[in-house]
Amino acid sequence: MLKVNSLVKSFGGLLAIDKLSFQVETGQLHAVIGPNGAGKTTLISQISGELKPDSGTIFFDGNDISETPIHLRSELGLARSFQITNIFLEMTTWDNVALAVQAQTGHSFHFWKDARKEPNLREPALEFLKQVGLEERNNILAGQLSHGEQRQLEIAMALATRPKMLLLDEPMAGMGPEESNAMVKILLGLKRKLTILLIEHDMDVVFTLADMITVLVYGRGIATDSPDAIRNNPEVQAAYLGEEEDRA
Numbered sequence: 025m026l027k028v029n030s031l032v033k034s035f036g037g038l039l040a041i042d043k044l045s046f047q048v049e050t051g052q053l054h055a056v057i058g059p060n061g062a063g064k065t066t067l068i069s070q071i072s073g074e075l076k077p078d079s080g081t082i083f084f085d086g087n088d089i090s091e092t093p094i095h096l097r098s099e100l101g102l103a104r105s106f107q108i109t110n111i112f113l114e115m116t117t118w119d120n121v122a123l124a125v126q127a128q129t130g131h132s133f134h135f136w137k138d139a140r141k142e143p144n145l146r147e148p149a150l151e152f153l154k155q156v157g158l159e160e161r162n163n164i165l166a167g168q169l170s171h172g173e174q175r176q177l178e179i180a181m182a183l184a185t186r187p188k189m190l191l192l193d194e195p196m197a198g199m200g201p202e203e204s205n206a207m208v209k210i211l212l213g214l215k216r217k218l219t220i221l222l223i224e225h226d227m228d229v230v231f232t233l234a235d236m237i238t239v240l241v242y243g244r245g246i247a248t249d250s251p252d253a254i255r256n257n258p259e260v261q262a263a264y265l266g267e268e269e270d271r272a
Contacts, residue, residue, distance in 0.1 A: 025048055025049065025050040025051075025052075025084065025085055025188065025189055025219040026047060026048040026054075026071070026082075026083070026084055026189065026219070026221065027047040027048075027082070027083040028044060028045055028046055028047065028067075028071070028080070028081075028082055028083075029045050029080055029081045029082075029083070030043045030044070030045055030079065030080040030081070031043070031044045031045070031067070031070060031077050031079075031080035031081075031082065032044075032077060032078045032079045032080050033063075033066055033070060033075060033077055033078055033243075034078055039242075039243055040063045040066040040243050041063045041066055041067055041070070041077075041243045042063075042242065042243040042244040043080070043244070044063075044067065044080070044240070044243065044244065044245045045245065046238045046245055046248045048189075048219060048221055048236070049219075049236075050219055051216050051218075051219055052219060052220070052235045052236055053211070053215050053219075053220040053222060053233050053234055053235050054219075054220070054221050054222070054234065054235065054236045054237070054238065055221075055222045055223070055224060055230045055233065055234035055236070055237045055238070056068075056221065056222070056223050056237075056238045056239075056240060057223075057224070057225075057227070057230055057237060057238075057239055057240070057264065058239055058240035058241055058264060059241065059263075059264055061242075062240040062241055062242060062243065063240050063242070063243035064193075064223045064240055065193060065223065066243075067223075067240070068104065068191050068193050068221070068223055070082065071084075071102070071191060071221070072094060072097065072102060072104040072191055073089070073092060073093060073094035073097045073102075074094060076091075077090060084097070084100060084101075084102060084189070085100060085101060085188060085189075087100060089102075098185060098187075100188075101186075101187050101188030101189060102187060102188070102189055102191065103182040103183075103185045103187035103189070103190055103191065104182070104190075104191040104192075104193065105175075105178050105179060105182055105190070105191070105192050105193060105195055110178060111166045111174060111177055111178055111181065112166060113165070113166050113167030114165065114166075114167060115165070115166055116162065116163050116164060116165055116166065117153060117158055117161055117162055117163075117164055117166055117169065117177050117180075118146065118149055118150065118153065118162040118163060120166055120177055120180075120181055121149035121150075121152050121153055121177070121180050121181055121184050122145040122146060122149040123181075124149075124152075124180075124181040124182075124184035124185055125144075125145050125148045125149050125152075125184045126145055127184075127185065148184065149184065150162060152180040152181075152183045152184045153177075153180050155180065155183060155210070155213070155214075156176040156177070156179050156180045156183075156210050157176060157206065157209075157210065158173060158176055158177060158180060161173065170203070171198055171199065171203065172199050172200070172202075172203025172204075172206060172207065175195055175196075175197075175199070175203075175207065176206070176207065176210065179192075179195065179210065183214075187218065188218065188219060189218065189219040189220070189221065190214070190218055190219070190220045190221070191221050192211075192220060192221065192222045192223065192224075193223050194223055194224055194225060195207055195211070195222070195224070196224060196225075196226050196229055197225075204226065204229065208229055208232060208233065211233055212233065215233070222234065230251070231251045231255065234251050235250075235251075236248060236249065236250060236251075237249065237250075237251055237254045239254060239257075239260050239263070239264060241263045241264060246259055246260065246263060247259065247260050
């Protein structure tokens with residue numbers, strides 16, 4: 025589904041991504057881990073189209089998207105969530121997802137009609153809210169949701185674009201244990217239905233969810249392998265996992 029070849033990205037004298045290559049198979053949940061400053065968000069920003077690579081190629085579902093604008097990548101089936109929640113706080117959860125449904129259909133509807141009564145928007149939106157456990161919170165203003173619920177809403181909005189692949193940038197960031205557990209259940213429910221690229225600092229979450237893991241250190245991919253192989257990789261332990269255990 026995704027193939028990254030020799031990707032390079034620099035910011036001035038800082039080499040953020042250093043000839044990185046890896047691929048994500050269709051239906052996999054593939055995690056990218058690494059210490060702060062490893063280049064994880066830079067990587068996902070290049071895949072989503074927000075940053076242009078200095079060199080290298082990105083193939084998605086058989087298409088070279090290295091030069092493709094963001095909106096066309098979305099049309100091809102890529103959807104991204106961000107480290108900082110990106111929702112409309114003064115609108116209800118239902119309205120937020122209905123907007124995403126409308127964007128996906130490409131239909132503006134008629135301005136003189138009440139969009140809240142449009143079943144082609146409302147019914148699919150409620151289904152996506154159900155997938156993330158927010159169907160009972162459909163008429164709550166998004167700004168009144170808990171932090172964890174806002175992250176769930178953002179995923180519902182991403183799902184409403186009917187993607188082939190989700191790019192999730194630290195979906196558990198700022199969550200407590202209960203909220204993190206709820207998000208893990210949501211992502212387990214999405215596994216196999218979608219291809220997912222996950223950036224996450226919580227190693228318990230990563231090893232629970234991931235089929236494959238790529239480890240970044242200073243923008244360089246030092247390993248891509250199964251969770252068990254990554255856990256037992258001496259280079260990974262020395263560069264990252266040992267550091268995480270020391271912190272714990």
